[in-house]
Amino acid sequence: MDARDAIKTGMNAERSLIVPLxxxxxxxxxxxxxxxxxxxxxxxxxxxxxxxxxACLEPGWVTVGTEVDIRHLAATPVGATVRTVARVVAVERRVIRFEVEAFDEKRRIGEGRHARGLVNVESFTKQFGAK
Structure with a gap:
């Protein structure tokens, strides 16, 4: 799979989490x-x-984290809601690069960059699966 065929810059997602102990x-x-x-x-x-x-990946393909360059800017207590945002900023043949941010109810608590690499599950399992 060539990521450039299916993944475009600007694609994004958000997650929310109430911080547990x-x-x-x-x-x-x-x-x-x-x-x-x-x-x-x-x-x-x-x-x-x-x-x-x-949702854009072909069947049998997943991505795995390959790089992180993150700054943690502020502390967030138990019970607070954290929202994380990721946006595609570059797409290479097998690497997708993101800008990421995290927020609590008061402020931005984290920012940085992240990269994910495309992996064919069948090939990966053959190489690194159970022996």
Missing amino acids: ERTVGHFVKGMPMVFATPMMILEMELASADAIN
């Missing part, structure tokens, strides 16, 4: 604050990016 840095690291963890924000950005293009 299990997604805080304090849940993962003893003694740290119970605020939205940076890796969890990045996960939401990756999922929004995938959501923006999944």
Whole structure:
């Protein structure tokens, strides 16, 4: 599959999440604050990016995260709503590049870039599947 045939710049998606205790840095690291963890924000950005293009993929194809360049700008407490936004900014043959942002009810809490690579599930499974 050549991504340029189906995916166009400007495609976008949003996700929303009410921050649960299990997604805080304090849940993962003893003694740290119970605020939205940076890796969890990045996960939401990756999922929004995938959501923006999944419907355009040919059967048997998926995308996987290959690059992240993210800044976490502000802390967000448990119970707050986080909204993540992803927008396609460039499409190469097998790589799709996104601008991503995250917001809570008060402000932008994260921003950056993310890339996803096209993967044929059958070929991937043959190479890396169960042995």
